[in-house]
Amino acid sequence: MANLKERIDAVRKEFDEAARRAADAKSLEELRTAYLGRKRGHVTLLFEDLKSVPAEEKREAGRLVNELKQSVTVRLDAIEGQLSSVPPAVSAAGTDLTLPGRKRYVGRPHPLTLFEEEIERIFLGMGFSIEEGPEIETDYYNFEALNFPPHHPARDKWDTLFIKGDLLLRTHTSPVQVRVMERSKPPIRIICPGRVFRRETPDPTHLPMFMQVEGLVIDEGVTFAHLKGTLEYFLRALFGEKIKVRFRPSFFPFTEPSAEVDIECLVCSGKDPACRVCGGTGWKEILGSGMVDPQVLKNVNIDPEKYSGWAFGLGIDRTAMFAYGIPEMRYFYENDLRFLRQFGTK
Amino acid sequence: MKISLDWIREYVAVDLSPQELVDRLTMIGLVPETVEDKGGDLILDLETYANRPDTLGHLGVAREIGAMLARPLLERDWPVAELGEATADIADVQITAEALCPRYCGLVVRGVKVGPSPDWLVRRLEAMGLRPVNNVVDVSNYVLFATGQPIHTFDFGRIGGGRIVVRKAKRGETLVDLDGRTLELAPDMLVIADESRPVALAGVIGGQASGITASTRDVFIESANFDPVGIRKTAKTLGLQTDAAYRFERGADIGFAPKAAVMAASLLTAMGGQASRGLIDRFPKPPKPRTVRLRLRRIAELLGVAVPEDFVVEVLGRLGFRLEASHHGAWRVEVPAFRVDISREADLIEEVARFYGYDRIPSVVTPVDSFAPAANRKLDRLARIRGTLLGQGLDEVINWSFADPEREAAAANGKTPVDIQNPISTRASVLRTTLLTGLLENAAWNLNRGLDGLHVFETGNVFHWIEDGKHCEDLHLGLLSTGLLPAAGLGTAAAETDFSVIKGAVEAVLEALRYDPAGFEPRDHPSFEPGRALAVLYKGQEIGTLGQLRRDFAAVASVDRAVYAAEIDLAALFEKTPRPFQYAPVPKLPGVVRDLSFLVDTSHAYGEVAQALGRLNQPLLEGFELVDRFTGKSVPEGRVSLTVRLRFRHPQRTLVAEEVDRVVQEVVGQLRSALDIQLREGSIDSRA
Structure with missing residues (x-):
């Protein structure tokens, strides 16, 4: 009996060690045969040995051998369970885990859409709403309501594509501002993105169609300081916290005072006198803005003594060109997928 | 306007370095676009504005510089013999x-x-x-x-x-x-x-x-x-x-x-x-001098900064305005004739701001307390459409609103294009009546540059004349697919696109917006191959077309592959009410599935089968989908084998096999009488 007990312990010890090494289905199966095999399994053989154990000890010895068989079985099953829950890595060509994954092609938004959404997100966060309007406009909404007298040379800067009668292709999205002011009462806080059209001879930075976003705030007590603060916040959100911003006087018929807004040149930081982007000035003109002209407010029956407001306009294409270092505006409209697909990520 | 610094000095003393002069002129709104040293003289090309003719001469520019430097204008006599x-x-x-x-x-x-x-x-x-x-x-x-x-x-x-x-x-x-x-x-x-x-x-x-x-x-x-x-x-x-x-x-x-x-x-x-x-x-009628009221309070109200009173008086005086205090904190300002741009208080405030310095005005973010952005249903829907189509593997493009009248005519959609009076070129002399011509250009451009497939969409306005000189401007969605579809990875061969890619994309869009169920009816359209186009309908109204583009239309853009495309009138669609959203509880009880395989005459389109199934009045039949379709050796000539998966469920209890079998027999009977179907051997596969 003492002898059998020692042999049981020895088999258990050997099994434990062998079980630790069993790493795949094949070695597991070998282990099962070696210990539980019907003829020559180590545990099976112990049952044979029981026959030679004296009768008064048989009961105890049988219990021990059965216990061993039970624990071996449980352990083998456990290992099998583990192995089957982690199947061997298999892909198209076997077990090479370095092969590329399988993925479905997901389309990419147009870079101008992406950039427009980026701008919209910033303004939506400041409580602005998005408004739209027609692309074929009338002279009144595109010019007259915005304080461009007929035959004024100021119209030259907004060179126009005419349709028929007083219909034209809008040269900016300002008509949307006029339409919103006509139909709603202050407070107003909107941005107006969209296509605009000008009779421009195409060159790297001018095309007869481009995307613009304009913005308008009208309320009591709105000042030039709000214009500055909000546009600085916007430009920092778009170009980074550290970007330098400069406001300088300018002229637009629909704002008074008017301001052109420059940001520091990201290309040369003002260090390259021959810089293609800033011409060595270190500043890049990025948007036009100003306090809404009192005549524009009067035209839409808003009392300029009670309300004031500010507006801005920015070319999405040119801003995106500047942000991404794209030299030609026309790339946006060639729709070459090798160009477009570069922009879907952030 | 070019100015010579030497010449300016005849009118005002300037002792700034060239860089300082450029910077300071810029900050009063006279931006030197170029600066050039010409034999010791500095030539500045100033950007001038349409409302400031007074800066179109040296005297006017000198007046601005005088105000900037707080220096007087120098007078000069012009004696005449x-x-x-x-x-x-x-x-x-x-x-x-x-x-x-x-x-x-x-x-x-x-x-x-x-x-x-x-x-x-x-x-x-x-x-x-x-x-x-x-x-x-x-x-x-x-x-x-x-x-x-x-x-x-x-x-x-x-x-x-x-x-x-x-x-x-x-x-x-x-x-x-x-x-x-x-x-x-x-x-x-x-x-x-x-x-x-x-x-x-x-x-x-x-x-x-x-x-x-x-x-x-x-x-x-x-x-x-x-x-x-x-x-x-x-x-x-x-x-x-x-x-x-x-x-x-x-x-x-x-x-x-x-x-x-x-x-x-x-x-x-x-x-x-x-x-x-x-x-x-x-000088028959000398105009009266213009006068404008200026209030000190108003300067602060508009600029957000209190500009000192003496600064206002000093600057406006140097610019040639005559100020007469009318009462405390207000002036009657007489505008010199050369300032044709000044007629309102705001104009004067701009003058004050320019010389006070935009950089000295504080920056305040407009407070947001009372504001929540208004919902914009249309833009939300557009964003959803974009997201859905990108997920379908289509890239977004943006094309010109202009079109070539000849290519536009090839679309043959019967719409009269809106023409531009003074176009940049004859090839861009009308506005597009369809998004398809632009998408075809994209196909040509990319295929010509070695890409093997193009699957794209665009949302944008199209235009046409309607009667009596009125025009339409409508938002459309265009889709186009041609060439190879992108492969998903090793072992998945790139396949040639087909009709189902575009149809699937349109279905996905309509489902994403709950404009479903949509109808698709075979209907010829002049831009599409005869017999290869479907009208897309929602609530009975046609809202678009999809199919294979007419080969000669594609050929105008030099595309000689099969091109599948769709155009949806989003303006018309968005006027419709989508299916209301209603939550349905997730079923607690298991359902039963039966796959039904049968032969049907090829003269019956799947749409008829689906319609017949949809019309069945079987409360236990929860839904169905087509899981297999084939023709071939084992299928007799003129017939097609379809396998439709039928899903059964009872809302209150577990179904038993016998009652499902009974319903299936009824379904088979009804399909038989409607479409003369013939069950295949082993045709009912239960997959409970």
């Missing part, structure tokens, strides 16, 4: 169109020796990039660039009768201008005429016949003021751009006309001649 003869005795000026010519000054300089200009004058003109002509012409250019006031010099000997008549042109009159062009004059154009014929196009260009030549002895100097709109119309109609017209159409200083005449006379008499005594000055 005079004859005993009075101007009025030798010349006569008559204005018959006062509205177009509110002021006309002139005098005669006799005994002029036409010849080269002195060096100082040549240097000034060369700084402006002008080529000196002769001393008389050079003097008039000098006065223009010095003061912004255009003047004109006539050979007085060629002014018939010594009479100057400022009048509208007569029908049929012509004028040969200084550059030798024959101008056809219209009756709304203002001319300077002598007793019989036009001698100049007023404010725009002089006539050749009355121009200064080497033999000119006596010169008539004209310094006038013309109506800006009249000048602009005339110059635009005749396509003439001159330095004089550029200034008059923006508005010249009506008060300065006599001074400019005297200045020119002074310069000419310094070179030899003698001027007639006294100036003719026809």
